[in-house]
Amino acid sequence: MNLISRTITGIAMISLGFFLIGLSFFIEIPYVALIYGIPVLILGIFILFNKKEDKIEKIKSRKGGKK
Secondary structure: OOHHHHHHHHHHHHHHHHHHHHHOOOOOOHHHHHHHHHHHHHHHHHHHHOOHHHOOOOOOOOOOOOO
């Protein structure tokens, strides 16, 4: 994921997570919204701040080559 798509996805998931957590205060069964809201919020934060994903690792060659 490049920087723009990672930012858009992260902000959208964080917003959805906060919305679901806020919604849990106004519904009869708040646990349902919290079960979905907290993981979505955590995943959104992880996606937004994950910078190692864009790095490409070098392929290590084996000794002796391919047979």
